Amino acid sequence: MSVLxxxxxxxxxxxxxRGRWGHLREAIPAAGPADPGxxxxxxxxxxxxxxxxxxxxxxxxxxxTLEAPRLIAATGxxxxxxxxxxxxxxxxxxxxxxEEIAVEGTARTRFAYLAVSGGIDVAPLLGSRATYLxxxxxxxxxxxxxxxxxxxxxxxxxxxxxxxxxxxAEPNGRVLAMRGPHADRFAEGSFFGRRFRVSxxxxxxxxxxxxxxxxxxxxxxxxxxxxxxxxxxxxxGEPIVLLADxxxxxxxxxxxxxxxxxLGTVAQAAPGEELSFYEVDRAAALEARRAERRWLEASEx
Amino acid sequence: xxxxxxAFGEAALLIELDGRIDPDLAARAxxxxxxxxxxxxxPAVPTYAAVLVRxxxxxxxxxxxxxxxxELLRARAAPPAGRVLEVPTRYDGADLEEVxxxxxxxxxxxxxxxxxxxxxAYFLGFAPGFAYCGGLDPRIVAxxxxxxxxxxxxGAVAVADGQTAVYPRGSPGGxxxxxxxxxxVFDLARDPPALIRPGDRVRFVAQ
Numbered sequence: 001m002s003v004l005x006x007x008x009x010x011x012x013x014x015x016x017x018r019g020r021w022g023h024l025r026e027a028i029p030a031a032g033p034a035d036p037g038x039x040x041x042x043x044x045x046x047x048x049x050x051x052x053x054x055x056x057x058x059x060x061x062x063x064x065t066l067e068a069p070r071l072i073a074a075t076g077x078x079x080x081x082x083x084x085x086x087x088x089x090x091x092x093x094x095x096x097x098x099e100e101i102a103v104e105g106t107a108r109t110r111f112a113y114l115a116v117s118g119g120i121d122v123a124p125l126l127g128s129r130a131t132y133l134x135x136x137x138x139x140x141x142x143x144x145x146x147x148x149x150x151x152x153x154x155x156x157x158x159x160x161x162x163x164x165x166x167x168x169a170e171p172n173g174r175v176l177a178m179r180g181p182h183a184d185r186f187a188e189g190s191f192f193g194r195r196f197r198v199s200x201x202x203x204x205x206x207x208x209x210x211x212x213x214x215x216x217x218x219x220x221x222x223x224x225x226x227x228x229x230x231x232x233x234x235x236x237g238e239p240i241v242l243l244a245d246x247x248x249x250x251x252x253x254x255x256x257x258x259x260x261x262x263l264g265t266v267a268q269a270a271p272g273e274e275l276s277f278y279e280v281d282r283a284a285a286l287e288a289r290r291a292e293r294r295w296l297e298a299s300e301x
Numbered sequence: 302x303x304x305x306x307x308a309f310g311e312a313a314l315l316i317e318l319d320g321r322i323d324p325d326l327a328a329r330a331x332x333x334x335x336x337x338x339x340x341x342x343x344p345a346v347p348t349y350a351a352v353l354v355r356x357x358x359x360x361x362x363x364x365x366x367x368x369x370x371x372e373l374l375r376a377r378a379a380p381p382a383g384r385v386l387e388v389p390t391r392y393d394g395a396d397l398e399e400v401x402x403x404x405x406x407x408x409x410x411x412x413x414x415x416x417x418x419x420x421x422a423y424f425l426g427f428a429p430g431f432a433y434c435g436g437l438d439p440r441i442v443a444x445x446x447x448x449x450x451x452x453x454x455x456g457a458v459a460v461a462d463g464q465t466a467v468y469p470r471g472s473p474g475g476x477x478x479x480x481x482x483x484x485x486v487f488d489l490a491r492d493p494p495a496l497i498r499p500g501d502r503v504r505f506v507a508q
Contacts, residue, residue: 021355024346025334026495027425125489135429135470137489181307181315222320223426223433225346225353229310249348249426257310285311286358293359 002068003149004116007100011059012133013144015120018050020128020137024225024248031132034111034204034244035264037292038075041166042115044299045073045092047157052119053129055144057112060105066116069096071157074103076112077170077268094162110268118153134205134245166299171265173273175258176280176288180231181224182253185216191231191239191255192279199238200271204245206232207266209275213237216253226250229258229266231277241266259285261292306370311358314370319350322435322463326350327423329377331499336373342366347499348424349433383500385419388467390458390505394478396443400460403442412507414438415479419502420465425495430469430487432497437463449475456482458505465505469495480505 016039019032033039033056040050048054055062060079066072072095074081079089082102087093089112095101103114122129122139131138140150177192196209214237226232230242232252241258242250243266256277258266269275280288302320309315316333318326326349333352334345343355356366392412401411420434427433443460450473453459457468459476468474469487486496497503 021344023493024344025425025499026429026493027427027431028429028494126492126494132429135472137429178308178310181309181317222322222349222351223424224315224317224348224351227309227313227353227355247427248346249424254309257308257313259311282308282311282358282363286363289311289359 001121002066002070002152004120004152005065005067006144006146006148006150007065008061008063009144009146009148010057010062013055013057013062014131014133015053015122015129015138015140015144015150016056016131017053017129019244020126020130020132022127027248028126028137029132029245029248031130031138032244033113034267035076035113037168037261037264037296038111039113040296041090041168042073042075042113044296045090045161045164045166046071046115046117047161048115048117048119052153053122054113054115054120057103057114058110060103060109060112062103062112062114063100065098065100066095067097069094070152070155071117071159071161072101072115074112074114076105077109078106079109079112080104090167091165092161092163094159108270110270116152117155117157121151121153132245164299166295168295171268173269173275175262175265175275175277176285177231177256177258177262177277178280178282178285180254180256182221183255185218185253186214186233186255190214192277195274195276196239198269198271198273198275202271204243206240206242206246207269209239209241214239214255221251221253223249223251226254229260229263230254231256231258243267259288261288304374306367306374309353311363313353313355314366316352316354316370316374317350322349322423324421324423324435327421328500330424333373336376337370340369342369348426383422383502385502385504386497388458388482388484388503388505389508390480390482391508392480394458394480396477397479400441400443400477400479404440406440411441411479414440415460415465416505416507419504422497422499422501422503424499425497428469428472430495430497431466432495432503434465434503435463437465439463443477445475446477449473453478456484458482
């Protein structure tokens with residue numbers, strides 16, 4: 001079995017697959033990638049699927065070597081891969097055995113994904129290889145560290161796919177969202193169309209927004225199931241967009257739900273940057289989802 | 302509150318049954334969640350009186366998903382058969398005396414009130430394996446803490462707002478701690494890892 005050896009692990013890097021969706025009723029969050037689009041793009045570039053596991057990197061650089069040559073790809077905001085030369089992110093690279101490779105970024109990089117053809121081949125726990133750090137759930141339930149040797153599955157694609165790319169437009173701060181189940185508890189115009197600033201206390205659980213306090217009417221709500229993309233408004237009035245590590249249920253009103261294809265724009269927003277939310281209906285959300293699918297499937301043509 | 306099925310983004314629906322905490326509603330929510338998962342469209346999360354159901358809108362037409370959800374609302378599926386679980390408890394929690402004082406009870410009276418009935422497990426939420434159990438003796442007065450503890454130990458037995466629960470693992474928490482159990486309510490070596498399931502009735506037994 002071939003392995004990936006970590007030389008420098010970043011700050012809070014973890015093994016993730018598409019998420020542990022089979023145990024929500026036991027209150028086990030799905031976890032999985034904070035930016036599902038960037039994760040899947042990296043996987044497809046190396047011939048994997050979203051069922052396979054890759055590495056989510058927080059805090060670049062991340063340096064490693066591979067025991068045997070493999071197709072790799074890194075995605076994320078402003079990432080690049082440094083080996084024999086420097087290749088931009090969102091591009092498949094054929095790495096040589098023993099070659100030292102670094103995934104690098106900028107101050108704006110939040111979540112980067114490193115996929116290796118064949119995937120990180122740790123045995124699934126409760127049906128998934130995803131890591132949920134808050135409760136240490138996963139086959140490798142911790143932050144990756146230098147010296148780790150991660151087992152790799154059999155490669156799915158080879159050197160002929162090197163150079164393939166799936167570029168994604170840099171986020172522009174515009175996020176599409178549908179009205180949430182409690183939108184009518186808030187005044188029109190209190191959320192959609194307004195600009196918010198990203199708080200420094202954002203993490204994989206949720207992106208916290210500052211700059212406007214939303215006033216609500218009506219009493220408390222009973223807890224409901226929630227999901228990544230849900231925009232909760234807690235008592236303080238500053239909205240939180242839930243991300244991959246969010247709890248399975250929540251007791252705060254949900255004013256909106258960010259559409260799936262725009263979760264990446266939210267997750268990748270850096271503290272201090274601004275986000276604006278625009279209301280779309282389900283038909284427009286579905287059209288955006290189809291466009292994302294066409295983009296991801298372009299890697300197979 | 303009228304029943305409704307509303308979009309929760311483009312890949313989920315929220316089925317709301319009511320706005321009350323009631324074992325019959327929670328049982329119905331759990332039955333609807335079971336029915337949804339049998340359809341194979343995706344996972345479901347039942348709570349007190351609502352169910353969040355997920356689907357892939359590129360595989361299942363949203364209108365068809367809504368029709369399925371309304372169909373499940375009409376069907377009156379049998380509630381899940383619950384078990385009775387005993388939780389051996391040492392009444393040594395940090396807030397025991399404060400809760401007794403707020404309730405106008407002596408500590409032995411509080412312990413007797415907490416151990417004298419079965420508490421219905423409504424649903425799991427907040428943290429892996431955390432079961433919201435209702436039917437607390439109404440004499441027990443325990444508002445949530447104004448500022449939650451950053452760390453509640455695993456096995457803490459807590460009360461808040463008419464409910465009781467066991468903290469499965471060390472986590473932050475805003476409920477008031479009245480006791481401790483050695484019973485492991487969440488264990489990744491088990492499948493399912495959570496000991497308490499919705500519909501179970503939980504009886505605390507003083508040690």
